[in-house]
Amino acid sequence: MESSDTLKNKINDIQSFFKNTLSSTDSRPVVGWFCTYTPEELIISGGFTPARIMGNKKIVKSESYFPINFCPYIKSSWESLLSGTESLGAVVFTNSCDGMRRLYDAANTYLKHIPSYLLDVPHLQGEDSVVFFRDNLIKMKRFIENTAGRKIGEKEIENAAVLINKKKRLMERFSLIFRKSPHLIYISTYYRIMELSITSEPHTFTDDLGKYLKFIEESYRKNRSVLKANNESSPRVMIIGNFITEKKLWNMLSAMNLNLAADDLCISNRYFTKQVETAGSPDLLVSLARRYLTKPPCMRMADLGLKLKEIENTIRKNNIQSIIFISLKFCDTVLYSFPLLKESFNKMGIPVLYLEMEYNNFPEGQLKTRIQAFLEML
């Protein structure tokens, strides 16, 4: 039997478990994407590797293209596109928000050499929207085909859907393990793996994740008595926000031993929850359309009430005692939802900490003080 610390160190050693992912020599051209409503399946079926654009942390040129009060993730992404740091075969945008539409316009105007496409994602979720979204997926497929210079077969879409389903299933399993054993996996480890899931070649990542989970589950079985939770008495916290990827934040929360019992973020559950129905599907594009329109929604969708209900269910199911709401600055869709969320949390008697942050400038000291004070109050 290994000591608790030795095992914890092993489990949090991403470099060794994901070394194939990190040193991947995948030579397929990369198609960049920005939003969890982008069906990676279509990108893969065209022979490309999908990778979420993470953006440059340092902004130099981008400021002159967008106003000062504009989504910092979009500015960072634009910086990386302008500086060519990401070698891209094409870019797929979505009409997820006003900012993203303007980013697409900028790419269309100033970076004409990069093939780009904007996928129109409906705001409604009924059957008419599924039909309409399917039509849009056909157009996206055509774009991928034109970029690849070949047709995409039905079987290729199915294979890609099976692969992405497997990846997302494993991620759901990982998320469950993480939530049940916050004493075992650091918050920073969890979100680093989430980041890898959206930026890495999917076959290699899925293989690595499968092996990693097997190791954790076996270790947990063998060492159950050693691995006692040391933060069970601390309040169960849920994080709600948008595309939060700040390593310093995750490290800080890990160091605070925060009991993170649930989240609702673009980098986590909004990405991996729910799979595409492949078995016996007469039309895979309909299945894809349905999956993406009914996955855990972003606040961009029309029915904010549905989102509110989903969050309230998560709170009850996971016995959440407090919320950290953290949004990138100037993200209208998320910021507008806060008054509604706040009212609901008040009714439920759940305290909430409201934070806004930049994408590329993390005020560590200030946030640490605010989070610490909030946790102490609890």
Add this chain to the structure above:
Amino acid sequence: MGIKNRLKAGIQKNLNQKYIKKLLGIIAKKPILYTYGSTFSSVSNKYLNIFTIESLKDAYSDNSHPVSYGSLFIPYEMLHALGITPFLPEVMAGFTAGLGIAAQTIKQSSSNWYSQDLCTFHRSASGAVELDVFPKPDFILTTNLACDAAQKSFYIYSKKYNIEKNFYLIDVPYECSKESLRYLTGQIKNICMDICLKSGRKLDLSKFAEAINFSNEFRKWAIKVNDIRKTLSYYPPYFNALNYILPFHVLAGTDKAVIFYKYMYGELKKYLDRQPKKKPDKKGAPKRILWLHLKPYYRSEVFDILERKNSIVAFEEINHVYWPELDPLRPFESLAKKMLSHFLGGKIDNRINAILSHVREYKIDGAVLFVHWGCRQSNGGARIIKDSLKKIGIPTLVLDGDCVDQNNYSHGQTKTRMQGFLEILNSKT
């Protein structure tokens, strides 16, 4: 103190629905209303104020038709056909600025956790909703066309009034295509049927056709007004077409929009007929400005500076008649086409193409893009718009400010920037 200032002071002191209702009950009575209207120097302003007050009186009335909140660009023709009174929180936010109560409404929205970085049209409207200043709606209609803000804030209103089931978002697709037209037409039709069901009304197709015909008639007169403005260099005093959001959008589908634009045509035609006789003074003919986006709705010096520097707003993009004639026999599809043809939908190229055609048609010398704080959809395209205009030799002033919150308006900076811009413009031959 004149009547306008007395009204303003009264509302500032008594910011509540009861007082507004009482006030409207007095001022909306015909002889008083027309006396009030005649205090405005131009005919168009007279009717703008009369129709605005009548529209507000209907919305605040207890025993009138059902009320629907609406955002800009929704098909108001449908609401008029159904006998539903529209009420526009965004336009009313502009009024909060004009009446000097925006500080109160914005403060209230901050207390309700609306971030300070959000659009002040929506923050001020949300504050007014929270303060119960606006009439209670029976329905709420909004759209994603142009921006994200209305669909979110309007949902919150539906929750506040406990009418989430009567909240409708018209999801306007990004591109105009056969598929998007079908998707949008279906939505408008379904919403119409649902409103009929919930309000116990029957859809009267002849009324719908009448609303569509009024809309077409208004469209015809609005085009005629715009045609005059292509060569007009001198305007009636206090003429400011950035104020015409109500007749252009909300009254579309009523005879009032037709009357308003007919009067405006007559008024401007007189100025056009007099124009050749009026010789340009030593400064020469005024420089012609294209105004992009909106303006401050509180008292500001912006337009006085233009006038002092011998410049006029020759056209505003918000007055562009962007849609084709509607077909009274296919009302839902026509209204879908109208929404899909909006220049703020889809790629920014749609807006830029419209801007470039305004530059040609209205013989524009320079453009002012008013950068309203928190408006991502417009401001996010400022650089592309500026670069596109630069290519054809048209200088653009990207003027930072706020349409509603006076505290975000820097008098000195605005003056300096505008003067600098106008000097460049006037130095060009």
